[in-house]
Amino acid sequence: xxxxxxxxxxxxxxxxxxxxxxxxxxxxxxxxxxxxxxxxxxxxxxxxxxxxxxxxxxxxxxxxxxxxxxxxxxxxxxxxxxxxxxxxxxxxxxxxxxxxxxxxxxxxxxxxxx
Amino acid sequence: xxxxxxxxxxxxxxxxxxxxxxxxxxxxxxxxxxxxxxxxxxxxxxxxxxxxxxxxxxxxxxxxxxxxxxxxxxxxxxxxxxxxxxxxxxxxxxxxxxxxxxxxxxxxx
Numbered sequence: 001x002x003x004x005x006x007x008x009x010x011x012x013x014x015x016x017x018x019x020x021x022x023x024x025x026x027x028x029x030x031x032x033x034x035x036x037x038x039x040x041x042x043x044x045x046x047x048x049x050x051x052x053x054x055x056x057x058x059x060x061x062x063x064x065x066x067x068x069x070x071x072x073x074x075x076x077x078x079x080x081x082x083x084x085x086x087x088x089x090x091x092x093x094x095x096x097x098x099x100x101x102x103x104x105x106x107x108x109x110x111x112x113x114x
Numbered sequence: 115x116x117x118x119x120x121x122x123x124x125x126x127x128x129x130x131x132x133x134x135x136x137x138x139x140x141x142x143x144x145x146x147x148x149x150x151x152x153x154x155x156x157x158x159x160x161x162x163x164x165x166x167x168x169x170x171x172x173x174x175x176x177x178x179x180x181x182x183x184x185x186x187x188x189x190x191x192x193x194x195x196x197x198x199x200x201x202x203x204x205x206x207x208x209x210x211x212x213x214x215x216x217x218x219x220x221x222x223x
Contacts, residue, residue: 004156006156032209034210034211041200041218042215042216043120043200043202043213043214043215043216044157044202044213046210046211046212046213049209049210091154093156093157095156095211097209097211102147102159102162103147103159103204103211104159105149105156105157105158106156107155107156108154108155108156110154
């Protein structure tokens with residue numbers, strides 16, 4: 001299957017700082033990438049849809065000013081958690097769809113805000 | 115309200131037992147996917163079912179898509195401890211992929 005690489009896999013940051021997470025499609029071009037948040041033992045919650053060359057589409061209840069998404073190229077999307085607080089600590093996962101059906105996921109990023 | 119209702123939420127069984135996980139919706143999906151996720155990692159695609167009534171097998175795993183393309187099931191035969199994980203069904207909704215709530219499976223040796 002297609003390979004999606006997410007970096008970093010783990011990050012610890014101080015409250016009030018910003019953290020950037022990168023998501024790259026390694027062997028295909030992804031016009032659309034998705035960002036999810038996952039709490040322990042729960043399913044994935046879609047945060048936003050990232051479109052190359054245009055603004056991201058955020059799901060209801062997701063603060064666009066807190067979670068900045070940039071889809072700079074067909075192979076790279078970034079999620080920046082701005083002014084992070086402990087309640088932002090979570091597992092963040094990106095994915096990219098191939099065609100209209102299957103999606104392939106990055107390895108996830110464990111964010112801990114202290 | 116979840117678009118995809120997945121059940122059961124938790125399943126703890128002994129090695130060698132069989133189990134079935136269900137994914138149901140009132141909506142028709144053009145395709146459904148099943149993923150398996152281990153702690154601290156991203157979901158890994160197991161299978162995509164596209165045709166109503168379709169059955170796909172992946173070693174001890176059997177996936178079925180309902181005739182009306184509203185539901186799907188995952189059956190595991192002779193479960194092994196290595197099958198332990200979070201199983202997720204997902205379906206395309208517009209340009210998004212929506213997920214069921216997930217089934218946490220624990221297989222004890």
